[in-house]
Amino acid sequence: AQSVTQLGSHVSVSEGALVLLRCNYSSSVPPYLFWYVQYPNQGLQLLLKYTSAATLVKGINGFEAEFKKSETSFHLTKPSAHMSDAAEYFCAVSEGGTSYGKLTFGQGTILTVHP
Amino acid sequence: DAGITQSPRYKITETGRQVTLMCHQTWSHSYMFWYRQDLGHGLRLIYYSAAADITDKGEVPDGYVVSRSKTENFPLTLESATRSQTSVYFCASSVPTYEQYFGPGTRLTVT
Numbered sequence: 275a276q277s278v279t280q281l282g283s284h285v286s287v288s289e290g291a292l293v294l295l296r297c298n299y300s301s302s303v304p305p306y307l308f309w310y311v312q313y314p315n316q317g318l319q320l321l322l323k324y325t326s327a328a329t330l331v332k333g334i335n336g337f338e339a340e341f342k343k344s345e346t347s348f349h350l351t352k353p354s355a356h357m358s359d360a361a362e363y364f365c366a367v368s369e370g371g372t373s374y375g376k377l378t379f380g381q382g383t384i385l386t387v388h389p
Numbered sequence: 390d391a392g393i394t395q396s397p398r399y400k401i402t403e404t405g406r407q408v409t410l411m412c413h414q415t416w417s418h419s420y421m422f423w424y425r426q427d428l429g430h431g432l433r434l435i436y437y438s439a440a441a442d443i444t445d446k447g448e449v450p451d452g453y454v455v456s457r458s459k460t461e462n463f464p465l466t467l468e469s470a471t472r473s474q475t476s477v478y479f480c481a482s483s484v485p486t487y488e489q490y491f492g493p494g495t496r497l498t499v500t
Contacts, residue, residue: 306487317479317491318432325487364431368487375420375487376447379432 276301276367280380287387293337293352295383297365300346306368307348308377309339313361321363324348335359360387392416395480395492402470403500410465410495412480418490420483421463423447423455425476426494432479438463470499 281296299305306325310318322333329341335358339350348365362384366377393414402408412421423435434447436455444455452474454466467474477496481489 308488310491315494317493318481318489320488320490323488375483375489376422376434376437377487377489381429381431 276305276369276378278365278367278378278380280363280365280383282383283381284384284386287355287385289357289387289389290354293350293355293359293385295350295363295365295385297339297348297350297380298346299348299365299367301367301369303369307339307341308366308368309333309337309348309350310364310366310379311335311361312364312382318364321350355385355387357387357389360385393480393482393490393492395478395495397495398493399496401498401500404471405469408467408470408497410467410478410480410497412463412465412492414461414463414480414482414490414492416482416484416490417460418482418484419460420489421457422481422483422489423453423463423465424479424481425449425474426479427476435465435478467497470497472499475499 277300279298308323309321312318322331324341332338337352362382364382365380396411422437424432433449438444438457479494480492483489
């Protein structure tokens with residue numbers, strides 16, 4: 275069975291600082307991995323995805339994530355935080371194939387950006 | 390409007406009443422999903438559908454019913470609402486490469 279663990283339910287950074295949100299997964303087959311962002315009172319928006327191509331994936335709004343198979347990790351980073359990055363971030367894994375693309379989500383990490 | 394929409398956006402109902410949450414997508418995606426989002430639980434899959442007339446249970450299906458007679462619609466019905474079903478409900482649809490696109494959510498309160 276697939277699962278996702280997001281380390282840290284809350285992360286706080288200063289504007290302009292590095293953002294690092296951690297995600298570890300378990301999967302019995304090569305996974306597809308995703309990061310989503312949720313702004314208050316909105317649905318989830320796809321930030322980026324890994325589907326077995328390049329291990330360093332670039333997404334929207336300057337975010338990127340690196341797939342590390344040996345560490346079963348898919349951490350999300352952004353070199354310089356902006357106030358508008360404040361939101362909740364979800365990591366998700368899919369085993370694809372006959373699982374109908376079902377996603378298993380982590381618990382989420384709330385990112386706070388302070389001036 | 391193009392995309393995925395949910396209605397109503399907000400709903401208050403009483404315990405024991407039947408409630409139907411609507412989901413409509415304009416992309417003709419085959420796969421559709423219903424999630425509930427609760428503090429401390431993240432998103433949990435209620436039901437999903439691979440195509441019209443094909444549905445299956447997710448992680449937390451009890452108390453919910455779905456149908457999918459048309460590709461674009463995937464309604465979720467609470468047959469007899471309970472307070473534990475107070476939550477935010479999200480509908481999503483999926484492309485073959487598995488990323489899902491989410492609707493704006495329905496905030497349901499059961500009193």
